Amino acid sequence: RGILAETISSFQLGFAPNGWEGLKKHLTEQGYSEEDMLSAGLIVESEDKKKHDRFRGKLMFPIKDEKKRVTGFGARVLDGSLPKYINSPQTAVFDKSGTLYGIDHAAQSIRKQDLAVIVEGYMDVIITHQGGFANVVASMGTAITEKHVNTLKRMTGNLALALDADSAGEEAMLRCVAFENILDSELKIIVLPDAKDPDEVVKENPEEWKRLIDKAVPVLQYTFDIVASTHPRTALEKSAAARRLLPLIGQINNVVRRGHYLQKLAVL
Numbered sequence: 663r664g665i666l667a668e669t670i671s672s673f674q675l676g677f678a679p680n681g682w683e684g685l686k687k688h689l690t691e692q693g694y695s696e697e698d699m700l701s702a703g704l705i706v707e708s709e710d711k712k713k714h715d716r717f718r719g720k721l722m723f724p725i726k727d728e729k730k731r732v733t734g735f736g737a738r739v740l741d742g743s744l745p746k747y748i749n750s751p752q753t754a755v756f757d758k759s760g761t762l763y764g765i766d767h768a769a770q771s772i773r774k775q776d777l778a779v780i781v782e783g784y785m786d787v788i789i790t791h792q793g794g795f796a797n798v799v800a801s802m803g804t805a806i807t808e809k810h811v812n813t814l815k816r817m818t819g820n821l822a823l824a825l826d827a828d829s830a831g832e833e834a835m836l837r838c839v840a841f842e843n844i845l846d847s848e849l850k851i852i853v854l855p856d857a858k859d860p861d862e863v864v865k866e867n868p869e870e871w872k873r874l875i876d877k878a879v880p881v882l883q884y885t886f887d888i889v890a891s892t893h894p895r896t897a898l899e900k901s902a903a904a905r906r907l908l909p910l911i912g913q914i915n916n917v918v919r920r921g922h923y924l925q926k927l928a929v930l
Contacts, residue, residue, distance in 0.1 A: 663785060664865055669792045672767070673723070678737065680719030703734065703750040717748075723784045725749075725756070725802075726766040728813075733761065736784055736802065747784075749802060760809030762799040763787055771796035772817045779852070779875065780806060780814075781824045781860045789861035793868045798860070805834065811841045819845050822878045824852040824860050838881040839913040846916065850878035882910055882923055890930060903930055 665675070678685070686696075686705050696713055699705040706716045720737035727733050734750030750756045762768075762780075764787035772778045779798045781787060790798040801810060806823065814821060823838070842849050852874050854863065864871045879887070885907065894903045907927055914920040 663789070663861075665788060666792060669788060673788055673791075675788075676722040676724070678715065678717040678720045678722050682714040682718065685715045685717070686713065701753060703753050703756065716750075720748075723763070725761060725763055727761075728765050728769050730766045731755075734758075736763070738784075747803065757809070758802060758804060759807045760813065761802065762810055762813060763802050764791065764799045765813070767791055768797055768799050769817060772799075772814070776818050777820045777822065777875075778814045778818050779822050779824060780810070783859070783861075786824070786860040790864050790871065793864040793871070795864065795868075795871060806837065806841065808841070808844065811844050815845055819847045820850075821845065822850040822852050822875060823881075824854055824874075835881055835885050835910055836913060839910050842881070843913070843915045848880035848882070848919070851881050851884040852878045853884070882914075885910060886923070886926060886930070894930065900930065903927075 686699060689699055689704070690696075696705065700707065700713070704716055705713050707713050717735060717737045719741070720739055723736035723738070724732050725734045725736055734753065734756030736747060736749050738747050739745075749758055752758065763784055768778070768787075768791075775797045777797055779790075779795070781790070781798055781800045782803055783800055784802070787798050787800045799814075801807075811821070821841070838849050838851075854860065854874070855870075858866075860871065863874065889903045889906055892899070892903070894900045904927060907923075907930075911920060911923045911927065914923065
């Protein structure tokens with residue numbers, strides 16, 4: 663995948679051997695109990711009550727918080743089996759719905775650039791950082807949550823989402839508008855070309871990734887553009903467009919922004 667040795671070291675990528683009790687035995691020698699390992703999500707208990715390593719024969723991604731403390735792990739299979747990725751389970755220190763992969767590397771750059779770019783996967787973060795774009799974090803394949811937004815709000819009021827077309831439905835847009843109210847600024851959408859992932863874009867042409875970020879549009883403008891591309895002309899078509907857009911506009915708390923988009927809808 664084009665990951666450099668220094669990047670592997672920086673992100674502490676590793677490998678879980680394909681054995682049943684390698685980690686369990688190591689941690690036992692370090693003085694940890696099976697209850698400790700179970701509560702940390704590092705081992706699992708089978709139906710016959712036997713306990714063994716959760717991660718076996720997988721590429722490992724340590725997941726850290728902003729203070730660089732490991733809170734969990736992501737893992738990728740290497741044999742083509744499914745699911746391709748698995749994460750640590752919910753624990754006292756790992757909350758997938760509130761965790762952002764790469765935040766330990768990205769926090770300083772996010773503050774400096776006053777912008778956080780949110781992608782969907784581990785590799786997207788690793789390759790964009792390797793390419794010189796250190797303000798990128800990932801939601802680890804889950805939808806963006808209020809917890810994610812509140813974490814980033816402490817660093818910047820400017821967020822941009824790199825979404826594929828499947829992630830940009832009306833329900834997702836409604837959530838985005840709700841997040842704008844938390845930020846009191848417009849959340850932007852980075853439109854990825856030809857169904858490419860961010861890591862593919864950066865590897866092929868880093869300048870193209872920079873251009874895509876510069877061209878990011880506010881989430882409501884993005885939705886307006888999609889509706890406008892259908893060229894609603896008849897009263898029935900315009901009514902259908904209004905039914906799609908009014909719920910989004912109605913979610914906006916900021917009076918000036920809400921008025922702006924109502925005017926746009928009136929002339930659509």
